[in-house]
Amino acid sequence: MSDPFSDTFADPSVIRGKDGWWYAYATSDPLRAGDAPGAMHMARTRDWSSWEYLGTVFDDTNRPAWATASAGLWAPDIRYVAGRYVLYFTVTDTTLNPGDDAAIGAATAPSPSGPWTPAPAPAVPPRPAPGGGFLWTFDPAGFTDSDGQRYLYFGSYFGGLWATRMSADGLTPVGDATQVAIDNRYEGSYVVRHGGWYYLMASAANCCAGPTTGYSVFAGRSRSPMGPFVDAEGTSLLTSRVGGTLVLTQNGNRFVGAGHHAVVTDAEGRDFVAYHAIDRTNPWLAQPFGINRRPMLLDRLDWVDGWPRTRAGAGPSDTRQLAPSLASGLGITATDPAARGFRGLARGPVDPVGGRTGLVRGTASTTAPAPSGPLHVRLDHRGAEPLRVQVGGDTAVTVTLDPRHRRLTAQVDGRGRPRALSTALPTLPAGAWRTLTIETGRDGVTAEVSESDLADVVARVAVDTDARHDAGDDRSRGAAAHRAGRTGANTGTGPAVRLVSAGAVVDNVVVTPKAQDARRLAAEPRAGALLSSEDFDDPILAGFSWVRRDPAVTVSGGSLRWPVEGTDLVGDGNTASVLLHDTPGDGDWIAEAKTTLDLGVDTVRNYQQVGLVAYEDDDDFARLSNVAIWNTRQTEFGRETAADPGDPDGPTSYGGAIVGTSAPTLWLRLAHHRNAAGEHLYRAGTSRDGTHWTWGATWTFRAGTSPRIGLVAHGGASPAVTAAVDHLRFYASRWPADAGAGRAG
Numbered sequence: 001m002s003d004p005f006s007d008t009f010a011d012p013s014v015i016r017g018k019d020g021w022w023y024a025y026a027t028s029d030p031l032r033a034g035d036a037p038g039a040m041h042m043a044r045t046r047d048w049s050s051w052e053y054l055g056t057v058f059d060d061t062n063r064p065a066w067a068t069a070s071a072g073l074w075a076p077d078i079r080y081v082a083g084r085y086v087l088y089f090t091v092t093d094t095t096l097n098p099g100d101d102a103a104i105g106a107a108t109a110p111s112p113s114g115p116w117t118p119a120p121a122p123a124v125p126p127r128p129a130p131g132g133g134f135l136w137t138f139d140p141a142g143f144t145d146s147d148g149q150r151y152l153y154f155g156s157y158f159g160g161l162w163a164t165r166m167s168a169d170g171l172t173p174v175g176d177a178t179q180v181a182i183d184n185r186y187e188g189s190y191v192v193r194h195g196g197w198y199y200l201m202a203s204a205a206n207c208c209a210g211p212t213t214g215y216s217v218f219a220g221r222s223r224s225p226m227g228p229f230v231d232a233e234g235t236s237l238l239t240s241r242v243g244g245t246l247v248l249t250q251n252g253n254r255f256v257g258a259g260h261h262a263v264v265t266d267a268e269g270r271d272f273v274a275y276h277a278i279d280r281t282n283p284w285l286a287q288p289f290g291i292n293r294r295p296m297l298l299d300r301l302d303w304v305d306g307w308p309r310t311r312a313g314a315g316p317s318d319t320r321q322l323a324p325s326l327a328s329g330l331g332i333t334a335t336d337p338a339a340r341g342f343r344g345l346a347r348g349p350v351d352p353v354g355g356r357t358g359l360v361r362g363t364a365s366t367t368a369p370a371p372s373g374p375l376h377v378r379l380d381h382r383g384a385e386p387l388r389v390q391v392g393g394d395t396a397v398t399v400t401l402d403p404r405h406r407r408l409t410a411q412v413d414g415r416g417r418p419r420a421l422s423t424a425l426p427t428l429p430a431g432a433w434r435t436l437t438i439e440t441g442r443d444g445v446t447a448e449v450s451e452s453d454l455a456d457v458v459a460r461v462a463v464d465t466d467a468r469h470d471a472g473d474d475r476s477r478g479a480a481a482h483r484a485g486r487t488g489a490n491t492g493t494g495p496a497v498r499l500v501s502a503g504a505v506v507d508n509v510v511v512t513p514k515a516q517d518a519r520r521l522a523a524e525p526r527a528g529a530l531l532s533s534e535d536f537d538d539p540i541l542a543g544f545s546w547v548r549r550d551p552a553v554t555v556s557g558g559s560l561r562w563p564v565e566g567t568d569l570v571g572d573g574n575t576a577s578v579l580l581h582d583t584p585g586d587g588d589w590i591a592e593a594k595t596t597l598d599l600g601v602d603t604v605r606n607y608q609q610v611g612l613v614a615y616e617d618d619d620d621f622a623r624l625s626n627v628a629i630w631n632t633r634q635t636e637f638g639r640e641t642a643a644d645p646g647d648p649d650g651p652t653s654y655g656g657a658i659v660g661t662s663a664p665t666l667w668l669r670l671a672h673h674r675n676a677a678g679e680h681l682y683r684a685g686t687s688r689d690g691t692h693w694t695w696g697a698t699w700t701f702r703a704g705t706s707p708r709i710g711l712v713a714h715g716g717a718s719p720a721v722t723a724a725v726d727h728l729r730f731y732a733s734r735w736p737a738d739a740g741a742g743r744a745g
Contacts, residue, residue, distance in 0.1 A: 001274075002296035005043055005053045006031045008285055009296040010276045011075040011139070011188070011260045016453055017112040018080070018380055018433045020508050021046060022264070024274070024296065025057070025076040025087065033285050033293075039063060040073050040089060042113060048298060048324055054113050057087065064105050064118040068093045073105075075188070075260065078112065079142040080452040081150070081170040083432030085109045087116060088140035088152065094126060101126035101134040104154050106171050119171050124154055124164065135159030136187075139260070142170060143191045143225060144456040148426040151225050153180070153200070156187035161202060161237075163226050180227040181237040184630040185658075186218070186244075188260040192308075192455030197221040199308060200229045200237065201247055203259035204658045205636070208292045210283035212639045213257025214657030214697060217275070218244030219308055232307055233661065240601035241633045241662045247301075247308050248273060249657060251315035252673075252681040252698035255297070256280045257655075258316045263301060263308075263455060266324035269376040269439060270515035271301040271455075273310055280700070281645050288643040288651065298324075302518040312518035328366075328510045358509070360387065360501040366511050374514035377438040377497055378453075380507045382431065387504035391440050391497050399438050399447045401504075403428070410438075410447045410461045423461045425449060433507075434458075439514055523736030524695045525671035525683060527590050531730040534581065536560045543581060547615075547710075550577035560725040564597070564608050566717030570640055570654045574618040576714040581728060583672065583709050590733045591670045591709045594690065594726040598664045599628045606630060607715040610723035612668040614682045614699075614707045619652045622699040623712065624659070624684045626666045633662035637684040639699045648702065660686035660694030669693065670709065673735035678703030681735075 002009035002024075009026040017023050021044045028040045031053075039058035045051045058064070058073065067073070074090040087107045093100050104124035107116040127135040136156035143151045150166040152173070161181035165174040181189075186202035193199075199221045205214040220229030220237040230236050235243025250256045261275035276294040285291040300322055302312045311317060358364075381387055384404045391397040400409045403425060411420035428434060428451075435453040439446045444464040448457045497511045534543060539555045552563045560579075567576040583589070597610040611625030624637045638656035642648045669685040680701040687693045701707055709730075713723040 001048065001298045002043070002051065004049075005051045006041070006295065007033055008276075008291070008294045009041065009043070010292075010294040012274045012276060012296040013076050013078045013262045014264045014274045015078045015080065015085075015112060016264070016508075017044075018507065019111070021112070022048065023078065023112040025078055026296065027075055028056070028073045029291055029294070030285060040076050044113070047326060057089075057107065057114065057116050058118070062116060062118065064091060064107075066094050066096060066121065067091045067105070068095055075139045077141045077262075078452075079144075079170065079454070079456075080433070081142070081144070082168065082451075083429040085112050086142065086170045088123060088142055090138045090140065091122070094122070096122075097126055097134070099133065102137045104137055104140045104152070108171075123152065123166070123171055124173060124177075127159070129159065139188045141190045142166075142456075144451060144458055145193070145225050146457055146460055148458055149225075151191070153189040153191055155181075155189070157184050159183050161186050161189050161200070178226050179238065180229055181220075182239065182242050182632060184632045185242045185634065186237070188217075190262060191225065192263050193457055194303060194308075194455060195306065197223065197306070198225045198229075200227070201261065201263075201308065202244075203261070204244065206655045207257065207259065208294075209257070209655030210278065210288060210292060210643055210653050211256065211280040211645055212641060212653045212655035213278050213283070213292065214250070214637065214639065214655045215257040215259030215277075216249035216657050216697060217247040217259050217261055217273075217310075218658070219247050220244060221306075231661075232305075235661050240631060243661055244658070245307050246313075246694070246696060248275060248310040249315055249697045250277075252675070252683065252700055253316065253318040254279050254281055255316040255318055257292075257294075258297070258310075264324075265453065265455065266515070267327065267376070267378060267510040268325040268512045268515035269378075269437065270325065270517075271303070271308070272298055272324055273301040273308075274298050277316055283645070288653070304518060304521050309518075309521060312520065312522045313524075314522040325512060325515070328512060358506050360499050360504045360506055362500075364499045366496045374439060374441040375496060375511070376514040377511050378435065379499075379509040380433050380435050382433045382505040382507075385501055385504040387436075387506065388500040389436070389438060389497065390500065391438065391445070397438075397440050397445045399436070399445065401425075401434075401436050401449070403434075408447060408449055408459045408461055410445050410463045412444050412463045419463055421461050421463050423459050425459050441514070524693070525590060525669075525685065525733055525736060527592070527669075527731035527733060529732045531584050531589065531732055533730075534728040536725065536727065541579070545580050547578040547580060547618075548576070553577075553579070558726060560711070562610070562711075562713035562723045562725070564610070564717060564721050564723055565714040567714045568607075569613075569618060569621060569623065569712065569714070570638070571652075576712060578613065578615055578710045578712055580615060580708045580710040583707075584730050584732075586674050588671075588673050588733045588735045590731045591672070592727070592729045592731065593668050593711060594665070595626060595668060595723060596665045596726070597626055597713070597721065597723040599626070599633050599662075599721075601633065602631050604628075604630050605716060605719070608721065609636075609715045610713045610725070611711070612670055613710045613712050614670055614672075614680070614701070615710045616701060616705045616707045620648075620701065620705065621707075622670075622682050622701075624668050624670060624686075625712070626662055626668070627715065635659045635662055635666070635668075635684075635686045637697050637699065641701075657684075657697035657699075659684045659696035661688065663688040671695075671733055671735070675700075680705060680707055682707075
């Protein structure tokens with residue numbers, strides 16, 4: 001996505017400016033190979049295809065005075081707050097304390113391209129760590145709630161994720177911060193509100209290990225922006241056996257390490273996820289172990305069963321996909337002879353990205369009749385003059401945005417029996433824009449007002465034809481409370497949308513059919529017929545072979561019993577034992593091991609683990625383990641291979657992705673497939689009951705290799721603990737097609 005203007009555009013943040021352009025911001029890595037680092041980068045696009053590079057956010061004249069000269073400026077997050085743009089960012093070192101003391105900075109600008117004025121003090125100052133040093137105060141993400149309260153989320157592995165309330169201008173923390181995710185698991189937080197829930201999405205594992213980067217995005221949700229956040233299985237993001245529902249992870253194509261994301265919504269109401277990833281065939285900006293080449297990518301974000309899933313769970317794309325819809329599908333024209341103004345919108349289809357402002361005095365309408373299905377309307381509004389939006393040929397839906405009286409009202413006229421609800425609008429400074437979105441369906445209407453248009457709704461009202469489902473923050477101002485039949489919205493009998501006002505200032509008007517999310521998750525691996533089973537009733541382990549046999553391993557009671565070794569496979573040591581078994585061949589199959597290892601909770605037991613491994617040799621393997629990582633217990637799918645894809649015998653790199661939730665007894669699966677290029681693909685799955693599976697990341701092995709499947713138990717001999725493996729089985733399988741692929745766009 002960012003290829004036209006950059007080799008790397010890491011930690012992207014995106015906003016649609018009030019001028020109609022999409023703006024993107026990135027970390028201060030060199031933009032291209034051979035460049036010097038910048039001070040965070042800016043670019044803009046009208047169509048998500050052609051980009052204009054706008055330079056850096058800061059230079060020597062406006063860099064924050066409290067940042068040291070060598071401090072990195074990372075992970076920008078863009079918001080529109082009270083009539084101006086606010087950019088949050090990480091400062092890796094400040095002048096406020098000796099030593100590295102990261103903080104969150106903020107800068108303001110009248111337009112999304114600047115000029116940027118840094119706040120005189122950090123938005124979140126450095127935070128001393130217990131025992132010395134400073135917590136990692138990284139990766140900010142702003143959010144504004146429906147009551148107008150502003151929040152800021154920040155943090156990383158050392159210290160965890162935190163949330164704090166912010167002042168009305170978004171620049172100063174208010175009260176004490178609250179921890180919302182355990183340390184040693186997440187960074188890169190981002191919060192959206194969807195369907196009455198607050199979703200905290202964050203990245204896990206390593207961001208920057210070249211071809212072995214396993215960065216992935218997970219989510220938890222809460223009824224409060226301050227948490228507690230839990231995943232789809234009800235597991236907390238604060239517990240030692242930490243939870244998280246998968247949003248985005250690598251799928252075996254050329255992109256790995258997909259993470260540190262932002263969420264944007266297109267003209268049809270469809271969500272997209274912008275993120276960086278690494279091309280495993282070209283991972284470095286310069287040379288191995290230098291700066292990672294992390295271009296920005298964009299994919300559809302579906303909401304399936306109440307959870308955000310990239311391409312319905314199919315993961316990153318590397319082919320042409322559905323592009324964000326940017327223009328009106330129905331057109332706008334001035335239909336009232338008395339109408340004046342509405343400049344640039346009087347003829348033909350609306351250009352919603354042309355940066356043109358219209359003054360509605362009278363009536364403006366869409367030129368095409370309403371479609372038969374749900375409708376999505378979006379526009380920007382400024383000033384105090386009320387605006388009435390009528391949807392449907394018989395004005396079956398009416399939404400009134402009235403800043404003067406601070407009300408947002410929606411009314412549905414179902415068979416002549418109107419129902420209406422109203423809610424309060426927050427006060428905005430003079431000259432500030434607000435975004436109004438309206439979605440209609442056969443059962444009613446939802447109207448929302450936001451500032452940034454980044455799923456940060458500040459006012460919402462929903463009217464359903466069934467009174468039991470109406471939603472609004474203040475129903476006392478509601479009009480008729482009669483129950484009506486099916487709404488007459490979208491009847492196709494007349495103009496779909498009318499804008500009526502005595503002088504409202506509007507811009508970026510878009511009217512389209514409402515986007516539809518995928519209804520089901522993309523297909524996942526499924527086990528078929530049992531091909532073979534090793535049930536560990538043979539003490540000599542016939543059918544297995546050892547790499548560095550561990551004499552302490554025994555077989556008893558139908559289990560392989562393995563005292564966890566103080567060894568490892570990673571790096572140059574290569575001292576760990578590996579128990580190998582032949583595979584069913586080059587076709588599609590699943591290897592499964594049932595493992596037991598009680599790692600307790602909370603205590604540090606680095607890095608004791610039991611796992612299933614696809615093993616070519618000591619420097620070329622993929623290991624799925626139930627592992628202790630500091631105070632957490634996680635399921636890591638790690639990969640070690642050559643750091644330089646062009647030099648398979650050169651230095652190695654190691655990184656890992658996270659899959660499901662840890663448990664003392666855990667079933668592990670590796671699903672195997674061979675692609676058209678002859679590469680071996682292994683996708684990891686875990687289960688806490690042997691029945692319900694969570695499938696995650698995929699690692700690849702070069703064509704010409706012949707990995708075998710093995711078992712390991714290593715990472716630390718203290719405290720002494722014994723792992724058990726009850727079986728190693730192979731099932732027939734069928735590798736699922738990319739069921740989440742969209743049409744080319």
